[in-house]
Amino acid sequence: MELANGTIVQEFILLGFGEGQQKRFLLLVFLTLLYVLTLTENITIISLVHLDDHLAQLPMYILLSNFSWLEICYVTTTVPRMLFDLAYSHTTISFHACFLQFYIFFSLSGTECFFLSSMALDRYLAICHPLRYPQLMSQEACYALVAGSWVLGFLWHIMSVTLISKLSFCGPNVIEHLLCDPGPILSLACPPLGIAPIVCQISMNTVVLGNFCFVVLSYGIVICTLIKKSSQGGRRKAFSTISFHLVVVTLFYGSMAGVYLTPDGESLSDITKAATLFYTAVTPFLNPLIYCLRNDQVKKAMGRSWKRKIGRQKRKETVNKSEDRSKKNKTNTQLCCQS
DSSP: OBOTTSOBOOEEEEOTTOSOHHHHHHHHHHHHHHHHHHHHHHHHHHHHHHHOTTGGGOHHHHHHHHHHHHHHHHHHHHHHHHHHHHHHTOOEEEHHHHHHHHHHHHHHHHHHHHHHHHHHHHHHHHHHSTTTHHHHTOHHHHHHHHHHHHHHHHHHTHHHHHHHHTSOBOSOOEEOSSSOOHHHHHHTBOSOOTTHHHHHHHHHHHHHHHHHHHHHHHHHHHHHHHHHHOOHHHHHHHHHHHHHHHHHHHHHHHHHHHHHSSOOOGGGHHHHHHHHHIIIIIHHHHHHHHHHTTOHHHHHHHHHHHHHHHHHHHHHHHHHHHHHHHHHHHHHHHHHHHO
């Protein structure tokens, strides 16, 4: 944290989206709308799963509801800060706030990797071991996967963040990015950097590549099983289900690859920002639509919820009419007594 002249870095400058006023206003409107819709979609899924007795007992939807809560946390870690910067042309972030955002954002990214692996495991067991699926993926096992994903995600990057936060920072404190990312932060640190970059790279590659390989292997086995064993109707239905999962996996890992696997260079900064914006704001909006838009069980649950709502309204109207008739009869009785 200490500079060569004895001063201490107390804040960083996030350059963000640039200085164009019209561009900033359009991005502000776009991100605000996207954020509100993302919250609405994911809250709807969580409510639907927990209020529907049928969905609440299925491991796939237990995982999906927790995944929706993860998406809410994920998008809230970055987008409100982006909106604040766009609205007030505010570009500075304190040293501690920057590293807090770095830790929470990367922990949630790691948690999402583990969640995608858990959902791939669920589909593998359901399709490749259907007879043993109720025992292998019980509610207890499902909640254990959920808890393990959260715990591993938030433990995985502690050492990386700690090592980077203890480095000395000299020279400029300008981060050419939308958020506090390890690459731009490490470029501002004074040498020697020690083992911090190596530990950070190993930590990131292990969690991302490890989970990605597990997901690819799981769905590869699932696809081979479907081709060999399933009937045409069952194969079509199963392929329809896992195709949505594969789209979510492709969007998440593809956008991350666009950020972290591209070579360094100023000419690529706009591409990196666009890819970062995509996987921090756009994918949490798309995921609920991809998972649930053509899902028959979710549609049926929404129909049951709508019918319950209509039923409650009708019962309420009936009760109100009954009370009105009771009051009217009581008033007529009183008038008759007075006359």
